[in-house]
Amino acid sequence: MMRLIWIRHGETRGNQMKRYIGHQDEPLAETGKEQAFRLAEALSREKIDFVVTSDLKRAVQTARPFLEKHPEIPVAVTPALRECSFGIWEGKTYQEAEELAKEAWWNWIRDPGRFAPPKGESLMDLHHRIERFLRELEQNRPGETVAVFTHGGPIRCFFAYHVYQSLDDFWKPSIGHGEGWIAEKKEAGWIISRTLFQKGDF
Numbered sequence: 001m002m003r004l005i006w007i008r009h010g011e012t013r014g015n016q017m018k019r020y021i022g023h024q025d026e027p028l029a030e031t032g033k034e035q036a037f038r039l040a041e042a043l044s045r046e047k048i049d050f051v052v053t054s055d056l057k058r059a060v061q062t063a064r065p066f067l068e069k070h071p072e073i074p075v076a077v078t079p080a081l082r083e084c085s086f087g088i089w090e091g092k093t094y095q096e097a098e099e100l101a102k103e104a105w106w107n108w109i110r111d112p113g114r115f116a117p118p119k120g121e122s123l124m125d126l127h128h129r130i131e132r133f134l135r136e137l138e139q140n141r142p143g144e145t146v147a148v149f150t151h152g153g154p155i156r157c158f159f160a161y162h163v164y165q166s167l168d169d170f171w172k173p174s175i176g177h178g179e180g181w182i183a184e185k186k187e188a189g190w191i192i193s194r195t196l197f198q199k200g201d202f
Contacts, residue, residue: 035178083151087120
């Protein structure tokens with residue numbers, strides 16, 4: 001049985017300011033670094049065979065404390081796990097994005113399956129990217145427990161499609177920074193067996 005530990009990166013300064021970061025390469029803020037160290041402690045209680053992380057700094061830096069404690073665990077870095085590209089909204093606050101393209105912003109918030117950020121990545125593009133990643137991972141690491149350090153968008157995509165059975169539920173899960181969820185592959189598909197921990201567990 002394959003197990004995936006989905007982990008959202010720690011907090012960045014842009015996250016604190018409620019900006020769309022997307023493909024921008026921000027480092028962790030101090031709170032994000034603290035979250036990464038807490039994650040390392042929690043992950044050390046799991047038997048992990050492989051680590052894969054988004055190539056963006058905030059994900060790599062979130063994985064680093066755990067990898068430094070466990071240098072024997074192999075690791076891969078891939079752009080396939082990047083956050084969704086937010087196009088013209090990259091670096092903008094939520095309010096600035098709405099003001100920049102109000103109709104497009106509201107369309108995307110209400111129906112991300114049909115609308116995309118202007119010059120950005122659609123939900124279907126993100127979905128296909130994550131599904132390709134999953135197929136390759138299942139082929140190359142069957143039966144293993146893999147820690148996946150990524151972003152809110154890819155995790156929401158996984159939850160919506162595999163847990164809620166509909167991409168229309170993209171906004172449904174609450175995905176906090178420095179939080180983790182353990183997914184197990186059963187005969188009927190993926191299930192979320194438990195949370196690694198959430199902020200309330202600290």
